[in-house]
Amino acid sequence: MTDCKEIVEHIVEHLRTVIPPGTEISAESRIVADLGLDSLAVMNFVMALEDEFDVSLTMDNLAQVETIGDLARTLAALISRVAE
Amino acid sequence: MSILDKFVPLQHAYGELQRWGADPFAVTFDSVRSPVEATIDGRPVLIFGSNNYLGLTFDPQVIASGVAALQQYGAGTTGSRIANGTYQGHAGLEDRLAAFFGRGSAMVFTTGYQANLATISTLAGRDDYLLLDADSHASIYDGSRLSAAQVIRFRHNDPDDLARRLRRLEGQPGHRLIVVEGIYSMLGDRAPLAEIAQVKREAGATLLVDEAHSLGVLGENGRGGAEEAGIEDDVEFIVGTFSKSLGGIGGFCTSNQPNFDILRLCCRPYMFTASLPPSVIASVQRGLERLHEEPRLRLNLHRNAHRLYGGLSSAGFILGPHPGPIVSVRLPDVAIAVTFWTALLQAGIYVNLALPPATPDSHPLLRSSVTAVHTDDEIDQAVAAMTEIGTALGVLEGGND
Numbered sequence: 001m002t003d004c005k006e007i008v009e010h011i012v013e014h015l016r017t018v019i020p021p022g023t024e025i026s027a028e029s030r031i032v033a034d035l036g037l038d039s040l041a042v043m044n045f046v047m048a049l050e051d052e053f054d055v056s057l058t059m060d061n062l063a064q065v066e067t068i069g070d071l072a073r074t075l076a077a078l079i080s081r082v083a084e
Numbered sequence: 085m086s087i088l089d090k091f092v093p094l095q096h097a098y099g100e101l102q103r104w105g106a107d108p109f110a111v112t113f114d115s116v117r118s119p120v121e122a123t124i125d126g127r128p129v130l131i132f133g134s135n136n137y138l139g140l141t142f143d144p145q146v147i148a149s150g151v152a153a154l155q156q157y158g159a160g161t162t163g164s165r166i167a168n169g170t171y172q173g174h175a176g177l178e179d180r181l182a183a184f185f186g187r188g189s190a191m192v193f194t195t196g197y198q199a200n201l202a203t204i205s206t207l208a209g210r211d212d213y214l215l216l217d218a219d220s221h222a223s224i225y226d227g228s229r230l231s232a233a234q235v236i237r238f239r240h241n242d243p244d245d246l247a248r249r250l251r252r253l254e255g256q257p258g259h260r261l262i263v264v265e266g267i268y269s270m271l272g273d274r275a276p277l278a279e280i281a282q283v284k285r286e287a288g289a290t291l292l293v294d295e296a297h298s299l300g301v302l303g304e305n306g307r308g309g310a311e312e313a314g315i316e317d318d319v320e321f322i323v324g325t326f327s328k329s330l331g332g333i334g335g336f337c338t339s340n341q342p343n344f345d346i347l348r349l350c351c352r353p354y355m356f357t358a359s360l361p362p363s364v365i366a367s368v369q370r371g372l373e374r375l376h377e378e379p380r381l382r383l384n385l386h387r388n389a390h391r392l393y394g395g396l397s398s399a400g401f402i403l404g405p406h407p408g409p410i411v412s413v414r415l416p417d418v419a420i421a422v423t424f425w426t427a428l429l430q431a432g433i434y435v436n437l438a439l440p441p442a443t444p445d446s447h448p449l450l451r452s453s454v455t456a457v458h459t460d461d462e463i464d465q466a467v468a469a470m471t472e473i474g475t476a477l478g479v480l481e482g483g484n485d
Contacts, residue, residue, distance in 0.1 A: 038440070038441065038446060039441050040440075040441065040445065040446050041446075043218060043237070047237075047239060047245075051248075054248075054252065055252060056236045056249045056252050056253075057236075058234045058235055058236055059228065059229075059234075059235040059236070059237070060234065060235070082252075
């Protein structure tokens with residue numbers, strides 16, 4: 001699953017389990033500002049994604065991530081690098 | 085618009101805390117009479133919130149050494165270690181530390197924070213990888229930010245996760261520097277160092293252990309978690325501080341690496357700050373000797389730690405996983421934590437209040453700690469006060485069996 005859209009859908013599905021029901025969520029949602037996740041919740045859910053895709057995000061990678069789309073693109077780039 | 089506007093949310097959170105009737109960030113000790121007795125706002129208190137594990141701050145020999153050096157060498161050095169700030173005392177303490185740890189060399193830094201900032205940022209270069217335990221102290225995170233290396237976190241105290249992340253780096257150039265702590269400062273839990281050392285060996289990585297809270301506390305000779313786990317030969321770099329069990333201030337890094345001393349010429353937090361005052365150096369050196377001469381201090385500390393941990397555990401508090409000098413009580417929310425902390429202070433017991441996001445699991449903590457010189461009566465008094473307040477607030481949820 002290296003397609004960015006598929007990864008976005010996967011992240012959204014994952015996040016729905018940790019955010020209040022009814023919260024609007026899309027690729028443009030800002031993970032902290034819009035979804036209200038604290039730093040610990042973000043770390044836990046990013047680590048779960050890292051396990052699923054068998055990649056490690058660096059702190060620099062994470063610093064560039066604001067939206068779900070940003071995270072999906074970062075994951076897609078790492079996955080494609082591993083596949084090379 | 086002000087340049088400080090970005091801190092408005094923090095100001096609001098701080099204001100909320102003060103409205104609950106407490107300001108744990110502005111506690112001022114009117115006087116301190118011993119490692120365990122002080123006065124706050126005119127009220128005598130027992131100190132159960134320090135890092136003074138061996139009680140050396142008031143050791144007569146430690147004080148006398150500092151006084152003598154203050155009179156002989158003056159109040160400060162006014163210079164960096166690489167300019168006019170290295171006196172015989174600084175070099176002598178480095179030799180003493182290296183000998184204590186059985187290593188070739190040691191460097192002394194002005195604070196423990198700077199010891200991590202300096203070693204981590206300098207050792208891990210542009211092509212290297214830093215692998216940090218997710219619960220690392222701020223000084224480790226800040227050192228990694230100052231480093232040009234790529235930084236990867238692994239799950240707290242999880243050698244399997246560390247191994248997975250090292251495996252993902254296979255084929256990539258550069259060194260891998262793993263950074264862990266002997267004892268973690270918030271919950272007092274210990275790193276599984278034997279397992280981490282095994283992962284390190286298998287991956288051909290380099291290991292740095294921060295023994296800030298474990299120096300003088302763990303190991304047969306007080307050398308820390310690596311000594312206790314029997315893996316000292318696997319640890320290339322040991323970092324530590326003088327501001328906990330040694331009762332002073334400053335930090336160090338010690339190593340067997342042959343060219344270790346070259347760091348003195350490229351470690352910016354070592355080079356561009358003034359060195360420790362000679363009086364502090366002398367007190368710390370005497371403190372290190374006391375640690376070596378008086379193993380009973382460490383035995384008393386562990387006896388006291390078990391008494392405090394056992395008392396609070398029996399009362400039904402939710403504590404950290406390991407009995408040790410840091411005994412943290414997990415509380416459900418900030419309002420209860422602040423109320424608890426304030427009531428405890430009024431009852432004459434001072435502990436640390438640790439609030440998220442500085443805590444490991446989003447819960448506030450009452451972080452208490454013991455020293456080697458607390459008496460049984462003092463510990464029992466603290467347990468009784470905490471139990472009475474905890475009962476009134478309805479937070480005695482379960483034991484730690």
